[in-house]
C-alpha cells in the first residue's frame with residue numbers, strides 16, 4: 001500500500017476520496033455523518049466537492065431542524081470512514097445554508113424528479129406524529145411527480161448546505177504502523193501521532 005508522504009499529498013488524497021464519495025453512491029464516503037453544535041448527528045448524502053475552495057455540498061429540506069441549529073451556530077463536524085481502504089476522515093468546518101442563487105438553481109436543475117419529490121413532504125422533517133408516515137403526498141408515492149408540480153410545490157423547500165472545511169484529520173490504519181495528519185486551512189498543517 002502506498003500512502004501519501006507529504007502534507008500536500010494528504011489533502012489531495014482526502015479530496016480524491018471525498019470526490020469519489022460524491023460521484024459514486026456505492027463508495028464508502030458517499031454517506032458521511034454530519035454533526036451540528038447541538039451534539040446531534042445524522043447521515044447525509046455527499047453531493048459535491050470543490051477542490052479549490054475545499055468545500056462540500058449537501059442537500060436538505062429547509063424545514064429540517066439542523067437548518068435552524070446551523071443559523072444559530074454554523075460549526076459542523078463530519079465523519080467518513082472507508083472500511084476497505086482503512087482511511088478515516090474527521091473534518092471540521094463552517095456550514096452555510098442557501099435557498100437562492102446560482103449554485104442552488106444548478107443543484108436543483110441537476111436533481112432527478114425522484115430526488116426532488118422528497119421536497120414535496122407535507123410535514124417538516126423530524127416533526128412528531130401519532131402514527132408512522134412516509135411524509136409524501138399519497139399520489140406520488142409510487143410515481144414520479146410532474147416537473148410543473150415540483151417547481152411549484154417542492155422547490156421552495158429545497159436548500160443546499162455548503163461546508164467550508166477548516167480541518168481534515170486524515171488517519172490511515174495499517175498493521176505495520178498507522179499514519180495520521182491534520183490539514184488546516186490556516187496553513188498550520190501537521191503530522192499527528194496516530
Ligand SMILES: Cc1cc2nc3c(=O)[nH]c(=O)nc-3n(C[C@H](O)[C@H](O)[C@H](O)COP(=O)(O)O)c2cc1C
Pocket residue numbers: 031040041042043044045046058059060061064065066067125126
Ligand atoms: C442513507 C441516508 C441518507 C440521507 N441523506 C440525507 C440528505 O442528503 N439530506 C438530509 O437533509 N437528510 C438526509 N437523511 C436524513 C437525515 O439523516 C435526517 O434524519 C434528516 O435530515 C433530519 O435531520 P435533522 O432533524 O437533524 O435536521 C438521510 C438519511 C439516511 C438514512
